Amino acid sequence: MTDHHPWRGVLVATALPLNDDLSVDYDRYAEHCAWLVGNGCDGVVPNGSLGEYQVLTPEERARVVETAVAAIGGERVMPGVAAYGSAEARRWAEQAGEAGCRAVMLLPPNAYRADERSVLAHYAEVARSGLPVVAYNNPIDTKVDLVPELLARLHGEGYIRGVKEFSGDVRRAYRIAELAPELDLLIGADDVLLELAVAGAKGWVAGYPNALPRACVELYRAAAGGDLGTALPLYRQLHPLLRWDSQVEFVQAIKLSMDIAGRHGGPCRPPRAPLPPGQEAAVRAATEKALAAGLS
Secondary structure, three states: OOOOOOOOOOEOOOOEOOOOOEEEEEHHHHHHHHHHHHHHOEEEEOHHHHHOHOOHHHHHHHHHHHHHHHOHHHHEEEEEEOOOOHHHHHHHHHHHHHOOOEEEEOOOOOOOOOOHHHHHHHHHHOOOOOEEEEEOOOHHHHHHOOOHHHHHHHHHHHOOOOEEEEEOOOHHHHOOOOOOOOOOOOOOOOOHHHHHHOOOOEEEEEEEHHHHHHHHHHHHHHHHHOOOOHHHHHHHHHHHHHHHHHOHHHHHHHHHEEEEEEEOOOOOOOOOOOHHHHHHHHHHHHHHHHHHHOOO
């Protein structure tokens, strides 16, 4: 991470600790942000899908950002500012700026399958907040695919500075680099980390460091540095966990791994339900195996 590129490095899409009554535990969240940075992560991304932003009240969502900034400094906090409307997304970007953040992450319009004109207008509106915008391409959930040609246009217009790539198609890294060489590619799915790091990614918006930060940071640094002798064996060890980041149940899985690793993962807000027994057993076994191997 650098002052001019605060979206680079390992930025953890933070899970949000909830109390038994499903209220937000802000003190525990502040401690979690500080713990992640203390264990080698470069910063956090609050109010992403892993942070259950969709089921937070506006007051909770704003306080989550403010809590992270107070804990680790605004230069280390890149909030998700997704919203159904462009005006609302811009307001969240402005709130992030007022809180001291240096960049924001933005999904395309996600209330419907937006066309290219709508996508361009959406990013243009949020860019007017004055903060650098990192696009988040998640065609699986949003049904809007920010293909390399569209990303290049968004970058060329000055609307975005980077992209969190979650399509799973690692071939796109090379096409993006050809069409928009100054656009920073960020790894968006834990289970293609090695492939995208080797392809030149400048950062990782990460899920599993919530549970195993030191091992995940070591993996990213080795992969991004071309040290495949270190990265590949570690990637094989961690992949049974990393692949959960691309499953529908990723929030529950990562929170369960946190619990097993001695952190507070805890419950999720409805409609997310606890993992069924088979999935819980699989996550538990993979997490315990990683911990037994000395990964943390």
